[in-house]
Amino acid sequence: MKVIENGVVAPLGFKANGIEAGIREGKKRIDLALITSSVKATAAAVYTTNLVKAAPIYVTKDNLADGYAQAMICNAGNANTCNADGIEIATKTCELLAKELNISAKDIIVASTGVIGMPMSIKPVENGMAKLVAGLDNKKENADLAVKGIMTTDTVAKTIAVEFEIGGKVCKMGAMTKGAGMIHPQMATMLCFVTTDAKISSKMLNEALKDVVDDTFNMLSVDGDTSTNDTLSIMANGLAGNKEITEKNADYEAFKNALYFVCENLARRMAKDGEGATRLLECVVTGAKTKQDARIVAKSVICSSLLKAAIFGSDANWGRVLCAIGYSKADLDINKVDVDFKSRKGQIAVCRNGAGVPFSEEIAKEILLEDEIEVVVNLNSGEGESKAFGCDLTYDYVKINGDYRS
């Protein structure tokens, strides 16, 4: 597998664009993004489990019922959630785009992100649609414009593309994602759009997506708040010319590996770009009785507000790691737990068998001053493993969210 340029337009047949549509009243910022495939693609998506769901999610679910799509459109600046006319607006968005692209409105994935419960007007979308479509191209600049169109409090654009082989055929996969706050995905994450030219049946595409999301985006948390708009979607247009994947064979594994690589890469970068974050906080758990126990522990550790604040202060306060493991509700023997802190500066043991061990505060500080911190937990009770992705809790998280709507 090779990382390549051009994000979502790297795979054959995909084009993208992003424009300043004026969704955020009075603000000049790119806020409407589009990705298209030259041919109909098999498509799949997973969504938030929040009972409050954004209107576009209902429309997308309906549109993807047949397993196919040809375009993805997304606005930033308004979540189109808890609005009485939300479904109408999302449906109208698809209709306007379908007319401009000359495709069926049912072949469109639609999404929104921004403030919840703010009335939304279709006007900016309507006025901008011709320009949005006219600017479609498969150059790097176009992928860059598209990802900007889905950003809210994100400070960096998060895209990736890879090249991999299926049965001797070169395939490509690209993706873009957004998300910085209200990030604690359950079965899906804040918006992520994946494109690929691999040929894969709709059924297998769904399975791959569900398998991969559990170990990537579902292991990510910025603030414990599961968004109302989470959507991870993928379109596979088959232009790479590989033999269609219709069962769980070696080709399926190759495809899934690529999807895993792409999703994990973006989940880590979302965590690192968490609202106000200065550090990526990963927790790697081994030795759990089951994979599920490992997942519960890893996620509990990266969700602890106290540990997150300690990591911001580069404080090796490992007692907070033990505390978070202890209340996680995973099945484990606390007297067997080992904990290390790790970064590119090194690794230091701080806890063995559930009790503290002497360590150099100076070396620990040096390790924790890095911007990517790993909490290494061994439960010493089995073969279960997992990894979770989070970030530190900082003044800027409070600042951003104390005054988000304005």
Add this chain to the structure above:
Amino acid sequence: MKVIENGVVAPLGFKANGIEAGIREGKKRIDLALITSSVKATAAAVYTTNLVKAAPIYVTKDNLADGYAQAMICNAGNANTCNADGIEIATKTCELLAKELNISAKDIIVASTGVIGMPMSIKPVENGMAKLVAGLDNKKENADLAVKGIMTTDTVAKTIAVEFEIGGKVCKMGAMTKGAGMIHPQMATMLCFVTTDAKISSKMLNEALKDVVDDTFNMLSVDGDTSTNDTLSIMANGLAGNKEITEKNADYEAFKNALYFVCENLARRMAKDGEGATRLLECVVTGAKTKQDARIVAKSVICSSLLKAAIFGSDANWGRVLCAIGYSKADLDINKVDVDFKSRKGQIAVCRNGAGVPFSEEIAKEILLEDEIEVVVNLNSGEGESKAFGCDLTYDYVKINGDYRS
């Protein structure tokens, strides 16, 4: 019921004291607290459900197995948790105190609070014990010294006392509590010590404590982190002379009401004094299908980092309330949910039937600038009710916890 002075020494027969024992090396701060009863009292306690438990909890559980106690001792500055010799230190503390008071070491409730996993020495406790006991008295100053002895990042002392009647006899109840961070109690809270001169059997005392804690301390969260040291304990010495409560009759209800009043009062004040907090954030839920659903929703709302930050910024970002209700996993119909914001400045409707309603941002701001904010949620689906206690998320929370150990 009447609120009275003198905290834990208000009931007949109780004395208290607090001294600078030097648990926190090099810091002159009161850090060792003691409460005694002149006669043996029935006693009960509930503890953290964290798998990582402080050593004193094991010792206290063992000591309370017979349902009696005569003294409570607690140090601040070191949690005595995850220390290999923790049990030994807690046991030795009881022995030293028992010798000085001439009572059985098995009649002592012992507790600790502070940093987890920091080696602890028995020396300061040993050296201070004679002075601690010599200073025991039943004056207000003594109760004040005792509560200071259990404070860590608390900014205000939290004590209360009430007078109430059982079968025509005047009884009193006093309590002191601490807790500002690592507050998300499960079956108990960060340290709370209750005294009463009411006469009640050990069995009934246990039942009352368990009933009350579920609706008070267990509905409190500062940061979602369930501490390793949570202990709520009560001693009832019977000196008020009421007929002993041995069944769930009117006397039991009178006793439980007093205990509820005391615990709710302290839970609210712990929330308001949450680490870095500038505001109390209460969520009152009505109309739930069951009481349990109401509890889940209320707690989910006050735990949302995003809402907590919005409350810090006095921002009426009600979408975050809906979002937290939506991911709470309670059984509810999101399209029936009503939300208001309320404070002593007034009440404003922001959401009806799960969708936003027009409201004045100016009036909302005025309401939210107060220091006690209530989020009023009606699920309109039944009779279940609950209330939860939390606080806002501020720069100071990050500051306090980015550098706690030093």
